[in-house]
Amino acid sequence: MEKISASVKRNDYNYQIYLGSGILNDAAKHIQKNHPDKKLVIITDDSVGKICGNKIKDSFSELEPYVISLPAGEKTKSRETKNKVEDILLGKNYGRDTLIVAIGGGVIGDLSGYIASTYNRGIPIIHIPTTLLAMVDSSIGGKTGVNTRHGKNIIGSIWQPDAVFADMDFLKTLPKEEFLNGMAEIIKMSIILDKGLFSYIGDNVDKILDKNKDELQHIISRSIELKKDVIEKDEAEAGLRQKLNFGHTVGHALENHYDYKKKHGLCVSLGMAAESKISVLSGLLQEEEQSRIISLLEAFGLPTKIENKVENSKIVSLMKIDKKSRVQKPHFVMINGIGQVKSENGKYSFEVSEEIIINSIEKSK
Numbered sequence: 001m002e003k004i005s006a007s008v009k010r011n012d013y014n015y016q017i018y019l020g021s022g023i024l025n026d027a028a029k030h031i032q033k034n035h036p037d038k039k040l041v042i043i044t045d046d047s048v049g050k051i052c053g054n055k056i057k058d059s060f061s062e063l064e065p066y067v068i069s070l071p072a073g074e075k076t077k078s079r080e081t082k083n084k085v086e087d088i089l090l091g092k093n094y095g096r097d098t099l100i101v102a103i104g105g106g107v108i109g110d111l112s113g114y115i116a117s118t119y120n121r122g123i124p125i126i127h128i129p130t131t132l133l134a135m136v137d138s139s140i141g142g143k144t145g146v147n148t149r150h151g152k153n154i155i156g157s158i159w160q161p162d163a164v165f166a167d168m169d170f171l172k173t174l175p176k177e178e179f180l181n182g183m184a185e186i187i188k189m190s191i192i193l194d195k196g197l198f199s200y201i202g203d204n205v206d207k208i209l210d211k212n213k214d215e216l217q218h219i220i221s222r223s224i225e226l227k228k229d230v231i232e233k234d235e236a237e238a239g240l241r242q243k244l245n246f247g248h249t250v251g252h253a254l255e256n257h258y259d260y261k262k263k264h265g266l267c268v269s270l271g272m273a274a275e276s277k278i279s280v281l282s283g284l285l286q287e288e289e290q291s292r293i294i295s296l297l298e299a300f301g302l303p304t305k306i307e308n309k310v311e312n313s314k315i316v317s318l319m320k321i322d323k324k325s326r327v328q329k330p331h332f333v334m335i336n337g338i339g340q341v342k343s344e345n346g347k348y349s350f351e352v353s354e355e356i357i358i359n360s361i362e363k364s365k
Contacts, residue, residue: 017140017164017224019217024059027128027165031063031099034162035124038099040065041089043112045104047072048130051173056103065101066092070108074260077107077147079155085115096120099162105131105178106138106264110153113144117159124162130170132182133265136189136223139164141231141241147260151321152252158235166220171211181265183208183300184247188272189223191293192246193230195339197222198296205299242348243341246333247272250361253318257310269302270364277360278352279334279342289337306365312358319357330357 018026031040042056042065049056049069068085070076089098102112102125109127116125127139145156171179190198197219201208207215227244234240251271255264276293279285294304319330331349334342341348 013160015161015163017166017228019135019166019168019221019224021168021213023165023167024055024128024169027101027126027163028059028063030163030165031060031101031126035099038097038124039094040099040101041094042067042101042103043070043085043108043115044068044102045070045072045076045108048104048108052130052170060101066094070111072107074107074147074255074264077111077145079146079148081111082115082146085111086119089119096123098123100125101128102126103128103130105129105134109134109138110143110145110156113142113159113161114146114156117144117157122159125159127161127164129164129166131174131178132171132220133178133185134182135166135220136182136227137185139166140224140227142235151318152255152260160235166224168213168217168220171216177263177266179211180300180302181263184265184269184272184297184302186219186223187296187300187302188244188247188268189226191272191276191335191338192243192333192341193226193339194222195337197226198338202292202296202299205296209300239346239348243333245349246335246341247275249319249330249332250274250315253315254306254310256318257315266303269297269304270306273297273304274306274360274364275332276335277363278332278356279336281356281360282334282352284334284336284342286337292338304364306361308365310361310365312361315361316354316357 040063046069068088070081100112100116100123102109109129113125116123129135129139142158142160144159145153148154187201190201201219204215208219230241230244247268248271251268254267254270255262273294276285276290280287280290297304320328329351332352333349336342
């Protein structure tokens, strides 16, 4: 398998995203070349350590890293954990000559990025995503954050990485649920940005589920390209980057409702089912197109039906405290068709009547 790279270019930064198999050693060489005088801190979680600990240790042994391993799971992404890690680093006299390497899924990436953005007023970070979701989403674009009881990612920053190394070998041991967690994000990218990718995914469902290398690399690579193109134009989500929130307004509310015990991608899948229905009820999306979206999600075994026991009013209330809301009114990305997002005067998310929101949730049960 060939290694590919994509440059993320902005006025004040330029970094590479590398995708391929067996590229952990490339990450170590990058550090030796570009950060020879930095003290290396690896932040990971216990699950990654159990499966890949020896592999990571072997790749970075010459750099003599200090390793911090945290409990796996969304609960780790908190202000309390951030304080704990910072206190550990301060207690060991790590200063501005520190480089963080985040090895893990979105929880580790988001938390580590937030630590890097504030520690000594900012130190560099390299992301090594170990899940499909992190490879195509959280490791790219610089969004960092922690969760609170009020919602997900409400506290955070934008802090671009020094580089991203997406080693597809990590996907070999990825549990099916985690794999589907990432597929939801890839399908989302195709719905909002690339009808061709949507069709390609639909034509190759079985091969993708079997983790066929060629098909898998194609959809990961294309998703990375699509996202990096968006963030180059709109790093701070002032306009275009809002597109990436399709499915997330309902999805984040459901995550909160389930106390973050249901996977992000599975909640976003439910969110896409409900929010595509919002587009239908708003007269933007044809029923046939929405049916294609539902069919593709279901072809991968992703959920499209919200449980009947979920209270509509509670989900609406949770959406009102989401960081994407304005004056406690939820905003939604609307689609005109597969690969097409509604835009208006540089806006890509819109207020919708509560009646349509509740109706869409109800029709998604």
